[in-house]
Amino acid sequence: MIKRSTGLYEQFSRKGGDALRATHYCAGCGHGIILKLIGEAMADLGIQDDSVFVGPVGCATFCYYYFDCGHVSAPHGRASAVATGLSRVLPDNPIIAYQGDGDLGAIGFNNAFQAANRGDNFALFFVNNSIFAMTGGQMAPTTLEGQVTTTTPFGRDTVKAGYPLKVCEVFETLEAPVFIERVSVADTKRIMLAKKAIRKALQIQKEKKGFAFVEILSPCPNNMREEPVKAAELFTETMEKTYPLGNFRDRSEKPVPTPKGVPLKNEKELIGGGKETVATKNDPSFKERRFKFSGFGGQGILSLGLVVAEAAASDGKFVSWMPSYGPEQRGGSASCSVRVGGKEIGSPTIDDPDVLVAMNQPALERFASSVREGGTILYDSSIKTNIGFPAGVRAIPFPASSIAIENGVSKASNTAFLGAMTGLGLLPFGETNIKAALAESMSARPSLVEPNMRVFETAMKWITDNLRP
Ligand code: SF4
Structure with a gap:
């Protein structure tokens, strides 16, 4: 039976009239699929009443219209910092942060990186569509080599603009994260794998086992100037060469890691x-x-x-x-x-x-x-x-x-x-x-x-x- 997940609201009040069930995303956008997967997983794991979702700035900024759980809206780039704070004042609640690649990869990278390095206890979903989407398709740190954007009209020049930022690979160098995986929502087969990774990250959060990170490659047909199916095909073809899918780390079955530390001075x-x-x-x-x-x-x-x-x-x-x-x-x-x-x-x-x-x-x-x-x-x-x-x-x-x-x-x-x-x-x-x-x-x-x-x-x-x- 096909039914709406209870992790999502019945109606999205921002849209009135006949569009009460429509999201604000463009046709073919990966965000809607990802939010649905998160909403379903929250409900199935029975954590939605206790969960606090930290929304970003960017195309997903209105996600509080969709999730039936606690919500905090963070300033641009600061979702990880807000999630760090929440994870400390609400140590028993599942904390879920959601950030795009402009939000996390550029403006808030240090917040996310330091949270990962400390192993702060929250799940972080990182949506990579290789551009700043909401603001008009500017180059992001994740933009591919040679990719045309509104601020790189001749393609990204790595001499001037550096190389695409591979966040999973960077986080893999850190000791503390419990789970790191890169998935895609560009087609049905990939969505099924993404669903598994998202559930895993939320299961880790339910058990409060530490920092779980899922990078999700998500097509943006609007800024690609392509119709949705073509955009998804092109996206897969180009993105996965730079951002290979797969699991980078899963320590969730090991005992909850305790910091090794060094003997501290007394007060x-x-x-x-x-x-x-x-x-x-x-x-x-x-x-x-x-x-x-x-x-x-x-x-x-x-x-x-x-x-x-x-x-x-x-x-x-x-x-x-x-x-x-x-x-x-x-x-x-x-x-x-x-x-x-x-x-x-x-x-x-x-x-x-x-x-x-x-x-x-x-x-x-x-x-x-x-x-x-x-x-x-x-x-x-x-x-x-x-x-x-x-x-x-x-x-x-x-x-x-x-x-x-x-x-x-x-x-x-x-x-x-x-x-x-x-x-x-x-x-x-x-x-x-x-x-x-x-x-x-x-x-x-x-x-x-x-x-x-x-x-x-x-x-x-x-x-x-x-x-x-
Ligand atoms: S601009 Fe791109 S990322 Fe933003 S809602 Fe539209 S398709 Fe999705």
Whole structure:
């Protein structure tokens, strides 16, 4: 009996009216066949409810209209990187990535290559039609020698454009992949072999045995300017000379490989040269705090963030520290984001800080509007600005640079801000932790500890004298 696989939706909602069952692919395109084979295999293996499919950019970008399973759309070339992430946060779910040869072979090759080299636990289907199809038939890394494309009108010249990229052969040099095979969907006999390889890759994923890679040669009649049957014949004739079909590796029957590795250093050896480290404590009731420190490179912005991060870590908090700076070592804009939480932190980026420290005018003007309601902006009082501050945000001009100069360490404005934040109670951990982290940050130049402590105390006192009742 011929019936629709339950791995695919009954109707494809992108196409309305009479075309509700039609895909967006051109007649004779291999993509439709491949998606059908994957949908059938998912359903037959009973994995579709748990599977997450990572869609690419390219002709298959709309594949979420067809599969009845979880879906994430990746940016161009990044399906393997997204699948790597998913395979780590969802270690028990089958993860399936799908990429074309422009997407994987050009833009995202390094992501796919590194995932294969790590043996990341997902199935990767690589559709090779030897061109960038959706964007108009430009040369891809997989384009054959002498092949005419819109960007190689006289044929691919290997002197200028290099040789066709043989991804299976490249991946075969790596230790980690469990399964590597190249198949084709150009005719019925080849489709049957492709079906077997696709099922095998998904079976490996069902058993979470590691990285499985299937390259599928798939004709693109549209860019070949041929009718479908002729295109498939021509495609087979030319492609398989460069890309021979066959299995390159199948280690699926062997025990799940465990990385051999080398003896690792213990935590004491790695962190702080023998210093005791504090274990993080899960505390879901702790409200996450977000800090943005900003100014010029050379003002100690990143160090300020590090001291706050170290102090938080020494108090058992979860913490992330993420710097951002221009190409200049000195004078360019610099900022860093610090999150402090009571549970594992999902992303280190911060769009809406609770606390903004701005050490110069451009930083103040750039980030002030991002501070969330109820938040605090601390900026150097030498900054002259006419900008309005967001409603519900406390903006405090603070004489950080004057305090640093008065104490004989003109470069310690960052320490003055640290003292101000401590005095205002903006740092959710003890003063002892903060001072210890500050001293530790200067362990390479101990002579700076004492003057910086003076700056810290002066800043705390300024807050008490001027802002506290
Ligand atoms: S352009 Fe080529 S690859 Fe894209 S849908 Fe049409 S036939 Fe398929």
